[in-house]
Amino acid sequence: MHAAERERRIFEALRPTGFVSYRDLEVLLDASPATIRRDLTRLEESGQIVRVHGGAKLPEGDDASGPRLMGTPFDQNITQNLGAKQAIGKAAAALCQPGEGVMIDGGTTTLQMCPHLDGLGLQVLTNSLHIVNALLPQAGTRILLPSGAVFREQNIILAPAGEESMPRFHAPRLFMGAAAIGPQGVMQADPVLVAAERRLIDRAEEVILLVDSSKFSTQSGTIVCGLDEIDTVITDSGIAPDMAAALQDAGVKLVVA
């Protein structure tokens, strides 16, 4: 296989979550370790990726620093606070019990759970096509989808109002993202997301919110639910102490990844 072809595959693997492991590449490229390392080194020197121990990731969301293909707002968000989101995703994945069924809401932070779910044999109900794509290579993970129409802005599946879209599903845990969180509760940028998430919340025993610390300083959006409906918040170390205290006062369990 040739360098150009390998590069194409690397980016293809990199796009969904912003990260590829060295192991994945070994299988995907069918090339010797030395060659893979050389490819990664070259791509890093040209600024197109960032190497990390064990793989490579897309550069953190500084805009206009290279000829990367990212059109949708979603693709732009993937690289925002990528490191924090990866840590949060990993911590969230650690809460899943092998073999159980969980719900994962769409979002760039929840997306980062996916690489860590491999091998757990989970049953994942999600409304996000991005998450479907990320989970597709994991043979042991069962993917369930609700019915509905595809909403392109967020690449999620949206059921018509009042319609039963996921019959007979109930899960111990829902992992949810958000545009912002504050004392008023959890907020989303787009009102149509609110309806979708509310439906998920109603079907979960426990609601776990995944938000990087920048979401605590944003305030715009439509309210999804109050803090009383949230059981756990997973965030990064950038959270302000008073925010942490406020969450715990509201009875929310706080996990800092």
Add this chain to the structure above:
Amino acid sequence: MHAAERERRIFEALRPTGFVSYRDLEVLLDASPATIRRDLTRLEESGQIVRVHGGAKLPEGDDASGPRLMGTPFDQNITQNLGAKQAIGKAAAALCQPGEGVMIDGGTTTLQMCPHLDGLGLQVLTNSLHIVNALLPQAGTRILLPSGAVFREQNIILAPAGEESMPRFHAPRLFMGAAAIGPQGVMQADPVLVAAERRLIDRAEEVILLVDSSKFSTQSGTIVCGLDEIDTVITDSGIAPDMAAALQDAGVKLVVA
């Protein structure tokens, strides 16, 4: 072989993934290494391709057909009889009325309809994630999905038996693929596909079958339905005359793309 003919073949090989290896060209063009290099040099000087060590690729930004991952049986099938499938897909798309709702079954032939559906403002119900991906860039096409579990072998959504997976949907036309077709009826390789397709058939006024002519000589599989349930068959000119006659005797309308 003339230079023009070689150039045509080079682009043909280049289109699917955006890259051709020098080795591939050697087989494909049946020309001496020197000639191939000269062709590539010339095409690069005119800006139509970019040469890289070991082959050539399309210039950046010329991202007409997105890069696809090869390896699964599905991806291998895509290139089988591609020309015929494209023609069939185009003919099928021509049967769609602007603004109407249609159902499209998963398959490599039905997939070829997608490029021709842009601008029709259709409402497409499909169980195939491949078709979802193909339709995603078409802003005017509304995509509807049934609920269910993702079945990886074929990348389709499979509803649990007996469950209502697509409430309140009914379409004038179903476009369906098949593994084989003969006097006994329409066949699929995998029994799980049969259940999925049967459910679609029940919701359609008219069933249109898309099969390239090689499907007439295959005989293996599970029977999906008899010829009496098929209204129209679209195939390529490779169909044997006696087969064509048999279809028309069975009351099936035959379209040769």
Add this chain to the structure above:
DNA sequence: CAATAAACGATCAATAGCAATCAAATATGA
């Protein structure tokens, strides 16, 4: 905090792709 395993970088031989030159075949025009 130490042990272990994985990932890393550097070096070197082998291979594959490359450019340049020249010879042969084919086309073109008087």
Add this chain to the structure above:
DNA sequence: TCATATTTGATTGCTATTGATCGTTTATTG
């Protein structure tokens, strides 16, 4: 028909890329 121009094919070094094998560094786990 002959001469000339253009295209194709073969040969020859040369360079780039690859894969294997080291020893070293870095995460991870108990």
